[in-house]
Amino acid sequence: MEVLRRELFPGVWLRTVHTNKFKSSYLSLTLMVPLSAETASANALIPAVLRRGTEAHPDLESLSAALDELYGGAIEPIVRKKGETQCVGFAASFLDDAYALEGEPVLEGAAALLGELLLRPRTEKGMFYPDYVAGERSNLVDRIRAQVNDKRYYALSRLTQLMCQGEAFGVDKLGDERRAAALTPRKLWQRYQELLSTAEIQLYYCGSAAPDRVAAALSAALSGLPRSEERLEADCEVRLHAGAEPRLEEERMDVTQGKLALGFRTGGITCWEEDYPALVMCNAVFGATPLSKLFLNVREKRSLCYYASSNLEKMKGLLLVSSGIEFGQYQQARDEILAQLEAVRRGEIEEWELEGARRTLIGGHLSTLDDQSRLEEFWLGQTAAGLDTGIEELVERLKTVTREQVAAAAQKLELDTVYFLNGKEG
Incomplete structure (x- = not known):
């Protein structure tokens, strides 16, 4: 291409x-x-x-x-x-x-x-x-x-x-x-x-x-397109965690399953930073793949969640965890999600976890080359970020990320906000 x-x-x-x-x-x-x-x-x-x-x-x-x-x-x-x-x-x-x-x-x-x-x-x-x-x-x-x-x-x-x-x-x-x-x-x-x-x-x-x-x-x-010298250009503000206790917000609705969402600041790591590939790998090991700690431990082994996953907002410097839980298991699920993050921070990552995350990420990136709509979405995201890095170059960067770099990226994550959608009282 x-x-x-x-x-x-x-x-x-x-x-x-x-x-x-x-x-x-x-x-x-x-x-x-x-x-x-x-x-x-x-x-x-x-x-x-x-x-x-x-x-x-x-x-x-x-x-x-x-x-x-x-x-x-x-x-x-x-x-x-x-x-x-x-x-x-x-x-x-x-x-x-x-x-x-x-x-x-x-x-x-x-x-x-x-x-x-x-x-x-x-x-x-x-x-x-x-x-x-x-x-x-x-x-x-x-x-x-x-x-x-x-x-x-x-x-x-x-x-x-x-x-x-x-x-x-x-x-x-x-x-x-x-x-x-x-x-x-x-x-x-x-x-x-x-x-x-x-x-x-x-x-x-x-x-x-x-x-x-x-x-x-x-x-x-587009020959008839009117253009002025003024241009509306967006700039993405990246904030760090203020250092205070995480904010907790609980909302009640008539629902049959609780929704627990945790928002982390990435300590300033965004798609523009040299250590961004390490953060991508960290996210994959933590919660973004079927081999992640959230999926295998919080969901499968301990059955604390119906689902549990994480995703990155690459320009905003946010990592967001999404999970579905029983109403009465809020504290246990929250504690276990944070415990799995602590394990990543300590570098407690098995070789199969690290390489499984790497293979999943690389396979996902390369499969984008075979899907026109996903390829367009990728390049739009790169354009919005002001980047020209292609998929093949991103793949090469992921190949060299080490366990120590993943742990270092996890150590920068700070819990900012917790949101719990609970059932109605009574």
Whole structure:
């Protein structure tokens, strides 16, 4: 794979992954802006409204017909959060030119349709079409409300909000219900114009087309893009633990299973630091793999959790533990989770644990090279972090991490916040 990055317009960047591995091509357009409670809901709503119709294809039926002409391609709105950057836009998949029946170009048509969705939406009286705004606004409110139904996600979300109060990272990628419900066609149109002119835009392509051809197709598709000299750029704040006792927050709901979530600060280790690979390995040994201490000891041997795992927020310097427990086993589960971390800190890591974690991580990284959507997600994360390190280089770094380095990374972890979702009293 050949990976190149270039600037097409001011603040508009294209990353191409040139490969003949896939029968489909993958194309994405992402507007990247600082995550903010004031604008998150509007930003999240815009791609959904844009996807409803354009000037030339004013409804879903005509858009579907246009996609059918691209051998049944797909373009979907997408909203993501990378560190303290909100990423909104579209992801498209379509037949690679090499497999077109008559050898006709598909890329140019897909790029043109993507540009049409972004720049020429269906309007009424100089604003977004009101029916589309009303429908997608209702869908967004429903999505925000529904988050509480996934209790595992909800517990981690609440933990993040508690740890990052007053920080952009505490804002949900969809925003909040109150602000979403208050959006009007006029307000949304104003925010849309701001995004077009000031957001950093990341374009991504993975397929067999030559990079110069991809650049030409997307430059033509986005030729009417308004750009200003002002640029909205996000910066991810990394905080250290204040040194006080960990904060404990308990919430009660009508649930059948308790959710225990623990949030650790990584002592300043982030994806930009030299010892980050050691932290990744530490996370894998501790709770991120089926061979981890949390899974094998807390869940399997002691049966204190229905599930127990950990994950890293690489730009924010957080390690988050998620577990499902019986209501009466809060203290035992918490103590055992922390005991397993202490074991990692002391370097009590068997050779099979270390190498099993290493193999799992390396296998997961390399398998990303065979999945276009995961590969795009990886490069978007690298872009948000301002990094150009590829998967192969990350794999090489993981190969050299030692047990002592894993223990040293674990020693920097500090428990910041504990969140417990308990059942209703009585």
